[in-house]
Amino acid sequence: MDVRARTARLRGVTTLEDRLAALGDAARALAGALELDTTLDTIVRSAVEVTGARYAALGVLGEDDHIARFFHHGVDEDTVRRIGHYPTGKGLLGVLIRDPQTLRLDDLSSHPAASGFPPDHPAMGSFLGTSVTSHGRTFGNLYLTDKPGGFDAVDEELIEVLAAQAGAAIETATLSQRLRELAVADERERISRELHDGVIQWLFSIGMGLEAARTLLPEEASDIDERLGSAVDGLDGAIRELRAAIFRLRPQQAASLGLSAGVTELAREYEVNALIRPSLEVPPDIDAEVPIDVVADALQVVRESLSNAARHAQASSVHIRAVREGARLELAVRDDGVGFEADDRSRVGHGLANMRERADALGADLTIDSQPGAGTAVRLSIPIEQEASTP
Ligand SMILES: Nc1ncnc2c1ncn2[C@@H]1O[C@H](COP(=O)(O)OP(=O)(O)OP(=O)(O)O)[C@@H](O)[C@H]1O
Ligand SMILES: [Mg+2]
Known part of the structure; x- marks a missing residue:
């Protein structure tokens, strides 16, 4: 004007x-x-x-x-x-x-x-x-x-x-x-596929080449053997990091599936990335008892816990439990891995802080039980409405 x-x-x-x-x-x-x-x-x-x-x-x-x-x-x-x-x-x-x-x-x-x-x-x-x-x-x-x-x-x-x-x-x-959202989702899918099928396989074959080279070394070359060994450990660490990154990149569709299917989907993703199948204790009728607005936050806590297990725990077994006890939904993710000093506040990264925030938003109790060498258990106890099952 x-x-x-x-x-x-x-x-x-x-x-x-x-x-x-x-x-x-x-x-x-x-x-x-x-x-x-x-x-x-x-x-x-x-x-x-x-x-x-x-x-x-x-x-x-x-x-x-x-x-x-x-x-x-x-x-x-x-x-x-x-x-x-x-x-x-x-x-x-x-x-x-x-x-x-x-x-x-x-x-x-x-x-x-x-x-x-x-x-x-x-x-x-x-x-x-x-x-x-x-x-x-x-x-x-x-x-x-x-x-x-x-x-x-x-x-x-x-x-x-x-x-x-x-x-x-x-x-x-x-x-x-x-x-734009679709483009981002596609891009995430593409990057995670490339990381999984390309980069991880490549690192694997380098690691195997190094292992093969070690067998060819003469007895007395123990310092070279040691260096090759630590290079292989480094590669294993990189592969673990990449798997955890892929796990986080996967578009978040789980919440729309409901709690039991969502947990199953997260467990399946975990298996793809960490090569261990988590055992599940999730009654099939749990969905009818869990309010829909709790599902996304609950699944996010499971996701963070699994991401940490994949990245830090070196676990040989992982267990996920989601059951109703009275007026509460009890959720737990347990691994038998290396554990950590859970009381040490300086350890808290985005994952644990995010879990704490979600728990607060739900009015839930979050406990993290862990000790070096003794595995880790993340437990979330969420208040849910008492179903009118008794007259
Ligand atoms: N299941 C686990 N087993 C072993 N150590 C763990 C486990 N979960 C958490 N930790 C330890 O606690 C630390 C904090 O975890 P947190 O998820 O907050 O951060 P992070 O995984 O390091 O980084 P990010 O911010 O990407 O999640 C980790 O760095 C790790 O040392
Ligand atoms: Mg984390």
């Missing part, structure tokens, strides 16, 4: 040319926006430019047709903080949600559904709202308030055009986000 237009805007006057120019700017900005939140911000700002309204907002509908996210323009952050919450979709906004048609009012408080403003909310008079459709369903509502002199039929036309552009832009942004 140039200076002249901006001055006119401040006086509450905008020419049709200015408004059409603003609509053109919006179209250009939206065509280039590939990130969803930026796109939604642009839509709200454009709505103000196009109509000359003082306030604009976009309420994004969640699963239950309530407003799940709210993008706004015109109300300063202090006021937003004092109001304390975004609209939830009652009152007038509820009308727009239930009946997604354009609604234009000279005074929004005169509408029968108007439920009034919360304390600290600025007064708003004129109102223009419409719905934004994307992927064939109502994505949210775009609405404007407080245009000096009120909204007219042209505003109504323009906002509908803007809403249509918005719908297309939202579709583009969500699809491109999906594509």
Whole structure:
């Protein structure tokens, strides 16, 4: 917007040319926006430019047709903080949600559904709202308030055009986000395959070459034999690190499978990477007893524990247990490996810290039992709702 237009805007006057120019700017900005939140911000700002309204907002509908996210323009952050919450979709906004048609009012408080403003909310008079459709369903509502002199039929036309552009832009942004996620997942899969089939096999064959060379050494060359031996140990260490890295790279699909299938999948991945099959103690009916919102965090703790076992333990057996005991889910991952000084806080890396965070988020108790030479057991005890099994 140039200076002249901006001055006119401040006086509450905008020419049709200015408004059409603003609509053109919006179209250009939206065509280039590939990130969803930026796109939604642009839509709200454009709505103000196009109509000359003082306030604009976009309420994004969640699963239950309530407003799940709210993008706004015109109300300063202090006021937003004092109001304390975004609209939830009652009152007038509820009308727009239930009946997604354009609604234009000279005074929004005169509408029968108007439920009034919360304390600290600025007064708003004129109102223009419409719905934004994307992927064939109502994505949210775009609405404007407080245009000096009120909204007219042209505003109504323009906002509908803007809403249509918005719908297309939202579709583009969500699809491109999906594509980026897919690209990352593909890339992870590709890298882990290359590491597993390429680099690890290569290191293996170098190690075998060195072992073969050792058998050819004459008795008296014990210092060379020692050096070759420590090179082989180094290679084994590198292979262990790579296997653990592959294990972490695998896209995290386990949580969508549920607890028992998720644990089985993690155990299978562990076997591929560490060449030991963990034994499982997971009753098949456990899924019915574990709330779905616990599964992802619980599986992440199993994953971290297995990753540590693969990387540090040199275990010959690993056991995973997930059983319900009363109102708790008891989860344990045990290995018979080298163990470590579990009380030594300086040892804590990302893995153990992450487990602790997940446990706190679940309100669960986490214990790590380990001693050098005595293996490691990670136990997580998660409170779950008592099933109403007794009358
Ligand atoms: N199952 C295990 N067996 C032997 N040592 C372990 C085991 N689990 C953890 N440790 C020891 O505890 C340390 C901390 O583990 P933690 O998972 O926090 O970090 P990390 O595995 O070293 O690195 P990362 O941040 O990548 O997870 C490890 O470095 C290792 O010495
Ligand atoms: Mg770790």
